[in-house]
Amino acid sequence: MKTNMIKFDNNRYVLQSIQLSEEARPQRGGISLPAVRELSRHHGNKTKMVATENHLDRSKFDKHSRAVNVSKELLWGCYKYKKGSLGVSREKADEISFTKMECSRSLPEAWIIGVKKCGSQMLTGLLDLHPEIVSSIYLERTDNMFLNKAQFVNKYSPWTSPKEMGLFDMVGLQNKPDVLRHVVHNLSTPNTLFILILIDPVKRALSDYVHCKIKMQSTKNIGSYLKERRLVWDGKSQKTSYDMVSLFKGYKIASTFEKSVFNLSGKPDIENGLIKKGLYFNYANAVLKLIPRDKLLVIDGQKFVTHPWEVLSTTESFLNVSNFFTPQHFRKEGKYYCPSLEERPDAGCVNGKGRKKPKVSPKVVRKLETFFRPYNRKLQSLVDEHFVWMH
Numbered sequence: 001m002k003t004n005m006i007k008f009d010n011n012r013y014v015l016q017s018i019q020l021s022e023e024a025r026p027q028r029g030g031i032s033l034p035a036v037r038e039l040s041r042h043h044g045n046k047t048k049m050v051a052t053e054n055h056l057d058r059s060k061f062d063k064h065s066r067a068v069n070v071s072k073e074l075l076w077g078c079y080k081y082k083k084g085s086l087g088v089s090r091e092k093a094d095e096i097s098f099t100k101m102e103c104s105r106s107l108p109e110a111w112i113i114g115v116k117k118c119g120s121q122m123l124t125g126l127l128d129l130h131p132e133i134v135s136s137i138y139l140e141r142t143d144n145m146f147l148n149k150a151q152f153v154n155k156y157s158p159w160t161s162p163k164e165m166g167l168f169d170m171v172g173l174q175n176k177p178d179v180l181r182h183v184v185h186n187l188s189t190p191n192t193l194f195i196l197i198l199i200d201p202v203k204r205a206l207s208d209y210v211h212c213k214i215k216m217q218s219t220k221n222i223g224s225y226l227k228e229r230r231l232v233w234d235g236k237s238q239k240t241s242y243d244m245v246s247l248f249k250g251y252k253i254a255s256t257f258e259k260s261v262f263n264l265s266g267k268p269d270i271e272n273g274l275i276k277k278g279l280y281f282n283y284a285n286a287v288l289k290l291i292p293r294d295k296l297l298v299i300d301g302q303k304f305v306t307h308p309w310e311v312l313s314t315t316e317s318f319l320n321v322s323n324f325f326t327p328q329h330f331r332k333e334g335k336y337y338c339p340s341l342e343e344r345p346d347a348g349c350v351n352g353k354g355r356k357k358p359k360v361s362p363k364v365v366r367k368l369e370t371f372f373r374p375y376n377r378k379l380q381s382l383v384d385e386h387f388v389w390m391h
């Protein structure tokens with residue numbers, strides 16, 4: 001079957017006629033996702049594309065074929081993005097656009113499955129800017145996630161047009177093996193893809209420490225948890241060398257990072273969430289018992305900080321969508337890159353990410369690195385990935 005395509009290359013549109021397989025046949029009102037993917041295979045990953053069937057009406061397309069910029073809100077695919085005092089909110093587009101875009105809901109084609117403080121949220125947000133991806137994030141407790149397929153789709157699945165894929169980021173799965181099992185067995189198909197993003201566990205621990213401190217300060221009754229010179233754990237209290245310790249959702253948080261991560265004998269405290277969540281091998285091992293290796297992408301969160309466009313390019317190939325992100329889509333703020341897209345003025349740095357960290361002595365860092373090294377090496381051979389921090 002032949003279709004016409006507008007290829008967006010080097011800032012100009014080029015008309016091409018392409019032979020497509022039956023599977024990639026364009027759907028009513030636009031071109032199907034398999035078609036976009038097939039086109040992308042035809043032309044390698046270096047080209048951004050907008051495609052149409054049989055006729056070429058450029059006025060119908062902006063750069064990425066689905067965004068229409070309006071003064072205060074942005075219509076993008078099946079959603080309307082609004083900037084308010086609390087940031088950007090997203091709601092369903094109006095009925096006319098909705099029908100025109102043929103929006104519907106189905107199970108997400110891809111899931112982001114953690115780990116906490118490794119960059120999942122930034123990754124989810126960035127992928128949502130891709131013209132063929134709509135992502136949703138679920139930040140609440142996962143306890144009520146034992147929904148059947150229809151319930152999940154109706155409540156949480158992102159609305160997608162035929163040329164978009166849905167992606168879902170569920171935080172906290174590392175601590176909820178039963179929810180992960182439920183997701184794999186009941187909320188995905190054999191073709192569903194999974195993404196795991198990981199950073200150096202020492203950096204993760206520090207980031208989590210800062211996060212917990214801030215959360216603790218904003219938790220109203222935290223005063224009842226705090227005990228001077230006492231450790232409160234499972235309701236019992238015992239004398240410790242800590243000067244201020246708190247039990248906070250599986251964490252022990254003291255007044256300094258160092259006092260939090262080491263136990264009374266000076267060893268990394270494996271029961272403390274700060275350390276426990278950095279034992280990635282255990283989680284990856286559990287994940288790979290449920291998900292085939294070729295359906296799992298393991299991302300280096302460190303590289304994601306320094307070269308997000310490269311990591312996103314790998315992710316695009318894994319998700320089988322066209323290559324979209326380039327360094328031009330980012331601006332640097334401090335040591336982090338934030339998205340900057342003309343078509344998506346709603347996108348930017350994420351509030352509460354890239355927080356300032358307390359100084360930690362190199363001795364403490366080395367001690368933790370030595371502790372994590374054997375776990376990192378086991379992870380390296382398990383997933384067959386070689387990230388700098390794993391050595």
Ligand SMILES: Nc1ncnc2c1ncn2[C@@H]1O[C@H](COP(=O)(O)OS(=O)(=O)O)[C@@H](OP(=O)(O)O)[C@H]1O
Nearest residue numbers: 116117118119120121122207305336337353354355
């Ligand atoms: N571009 C950009 N901007 C800001 N932060 C970035 C970015 N890329 C990756 N990171 C890293 O993401 C860390 C937060 O991770 P998560 O989004 O997974 O946190 S959370 O678990 O959802 O709370 C965040 O941790 P903190 O620096 O402690 O905030 C960063 O290490």
